[in-house]
Structures are given as structure tokens and as C-alpha cells.
């Protein structure tokens with residue numbers, strides 16, 4: 515893996531291009547995209563940034579050395595405010611950002627998944643400290659290097675997962691903004707909710723203030739999830755839960771994740787962290803035991819059903835009378851998924867109606883089994899997620 519972020523440089527001779535709003539309208543006119551007023555509003559805000567970048571000197575200057583133009587001049591030149599696009603999964607955030615990125619009139623620009631960016635940042639910070647043990651603060655030189663490569667940074671799936679990120683983000687972003695960098699980001703989380711309710715969240719507040727000072731938050735609230743139908747034609751309940759089923763679940767997860775990077779995520783449920791072992795974009799994946807054989811409650815399942823339009827569960831076993839508490843949790847989980855129209859892909863020991871036939875709550879499970887049947891239907895898979 516390269517330790518250097520590689521920016522996209524624009525060819526010198528590129529003609530003056532139309533902005534993202536025109537590009538969006540063109541795609542609607544071509545029938546590539548459905549007309550969506552919410553998206554159009556977001557495209558209009560990105561169009562404003564596009565116009566501002568045309569006259570932003572740092573956007574057009576070529577790469578300079580460490581003490582180049584950007585340290586100073588950009589501080590005085592009016593730096594355009596960035597855009598923080600926030601909304602549920604499948605609303606078209608990444609699509610709009612890509613549209614913008616493609617036409618952005620900036621010589622040194624970079625589009626990167628935020629997770630990748632942070633991994634890279636940590637690696638470079640360590641490398642700098644190793645190379646120069648007398649270096650007490652590697653953040654300014656890192657910011658300098660990043661801003662030398664790119665004056666426009668477009669981050670997909672901005673989120674803050676752990677304290678090690680939270681600890682460097684504030685100072686890194688302050689240093690980037692100071693050097694004239696303009697940031698556009700997509701996220702599922704509003705800036706004010708980033709990393710809240712977790713140990714260390716107080717120390718993170720100044721970063722939230724920085725984001726709100728430097729970027730406009732644009733909510734993308736389209737009623738449509740354009741990603742639905744991602745499971746069209748795919749089987750969703752795989753019996754038995756063998757290696758073949760696991761491969762099918764891997765494929766379903768990849769398809770639902772689209773190009774998002776998979777990793778653990780932490781949700782906050784009533785002030786407590788709830789760790790999702792594997793998630794990517796709009797899909798989360800659990801072993802059955804991790805989900806139903808632990809003291810989790812309705813609040814956790816509702817949080818899961820709100821956050822993810824799709825869930826993959828490995829290894830639903832047959833449950834007997836001695837597992838009545840596990841069965842009860844599974845009932846609560848399926849209710850939450852069903853109410854919010856979450857798409858479920860699972861591997862299981864048997865058909866839904868044979869999962870829990872005897873024991874306390876077996877009667878109630880009949881409705882769960884019938885819901886699990888219905889959740890496999892194309893009609894259900896076509897329903898939009900209700901977060």
C-alpha cells in the first residue's frame with residue numbers, strides 16, 4: 515500500500531466545464547437519474563462551491579514546496595466554505611459528490627473513502643515520528659504534506675469510529691483549513707452527533723465546532739432509497755448454514771456494501787456503545803450468537819434497524835425449550851427489522867417455521883416465522899427502508 519495520498523491532477527488545457535447542477539440536470543434529462551428535488555437542492559449548493567472554486571487562487575496553483583503559496587496566501591484569499599452532505603444510505607450522497615468531484619475546477623484534488631484517509635494519516639504520523647524522534651508534533655507537517663497534494667478533499671462516508679481518530683481529527687483539520695484546504699464530505703451522521711455519548715466525546719466538541727464553522731451541512735432527505743432492490747432476484751434465507759451458505763452471504767454482503775469499505779462500527783444506544791462487528795455502507799453482518807445470545811434488548815435492535823437498511827445473519831440454529839430467552843430476543847429483533855423494512859439475508863439450520871417449535875414463546879414465534887417468510891418476498895425486498 516502506498517503511504518502517499520495520490521491526488522488527481524487536472525490537465526492544464528481542460529475547457530471550462532459546466533458545474534454539478536448542470537451535470538445533474540443533464541443526467542436527469544438523459545434518463546440516467548430520476549428527478550429528485552432534494553438532490554437538486556444539494557447539487558445547487560455544490561454548484562455554488564464550484565463557482566467559488568473558479569476564483570479561488572489556491573485551486574489553480576500548481577503544487578509548491580513546503581513553504582509554498584498555500585501556507586500564506588490562502589489564509590487571506592477568501593476560502594470557500596466546504597459542504598457536509600448528510601442523509602440516510604441510498605439517498606445519492608456519494609453520487610452527488612462524485613458528480614461534483616469530476617467537474618470541480620481544481621488542479622490538485624482528491625476523492626477518498628474517509629476510512630482509508632484516516633488509516634493513511636495514522637500510518638504517516640507513525641512514520642514521521644520514527645524517522646525523526648525529536649519531532650514533537652507531527653500533525654503540522656502531515657497537514658502540510660496533504661495540502662501540498664490536494665487543496666480539495668472529498669471524503670466519502672465521513673465517520674468517527676474510535677478515540678484514536680477523535681484525538682487527531684481536530685488538530686489535523688484545523689491545520690488543513692489553515693492551509694487553505696476545502697473539504698466536501700458525505701456522511702450518515704450529522705456533525706453535532708459525531709462521536710457523541712462516548713468516553714472522550716467532550717474533547718471532540720471543538721472538532722464539531724470546526725466542522726460547523728468551515729462547512730455547510732446539507733441534509734439530503736429524499737424519501738427514496740435509490741439503493742433498494744439491491745437484492746432483486748437473490749435468495750435471502752439459506753438452508754443449511756454450511757460453507758456454501760456462507761459464500762452466498764459473503765456475496766450478498768458485498769453486493770449490499772457496494773464499494774464501501776467494511777469494518778467494525780459503533781452505534782450509541784442510550785449513551786452506551788453498541789459494537790457492530792462488521793458493517794459497510796448500508797449493511798451490517800452478525801453471527802446469530804453475537805446478536806441473540808447476549809444481553810441485548812429492543813433498544814439495540816431498533817438502533818440496528820434504523821441505521822442499516824440490510825442485515826446479514828450467519829447461522830440461525832434450531833432452538834429448543836431451553837433456548838426460550840434466545841428465541842425471545844430473536845422475536846424482538848425480527849419485529850424491529852420487519853417494522854423498519856430492513857432487508858434480511860440469513861443462513862439457518864432450517865425453514866423459519868421450524869426454528870422454534872417448542873418452548874415458552876413458541877406460539878409467538880409463529881408470527882415471527884410468517885414475517886421471516888414474507889421478508890423473503892420480492893414485494894418486501896422492494897419496499898423502502900423506514901429508518
Ligand SMILES: Nc1ncnc2c1ncn2[C@@H]1O[C@H](COP(=O)(O)OP(=O)(O)O)[C@@H](O)[C@H]1O
Nearest residue numbers: 547548550602603604605606607608609740741
Ligand atoms: N436520482 C437518482 N436516480 C436514480 N438512481 C439514483 C439516484 N440517486 C442515486 N441513485 C443511485 O442509487 C444508488 C445509491 O446512491 P449513493 O450515492 O451511493 O447513495 P448514498 O451515498 O447516499 O448511500 C447509486 O447506485 C446511485 O447511482
Ligand SMILES: [Mg+2]
Nearest residue numbers: 607608671700
Ligand atoms: Mg455513499
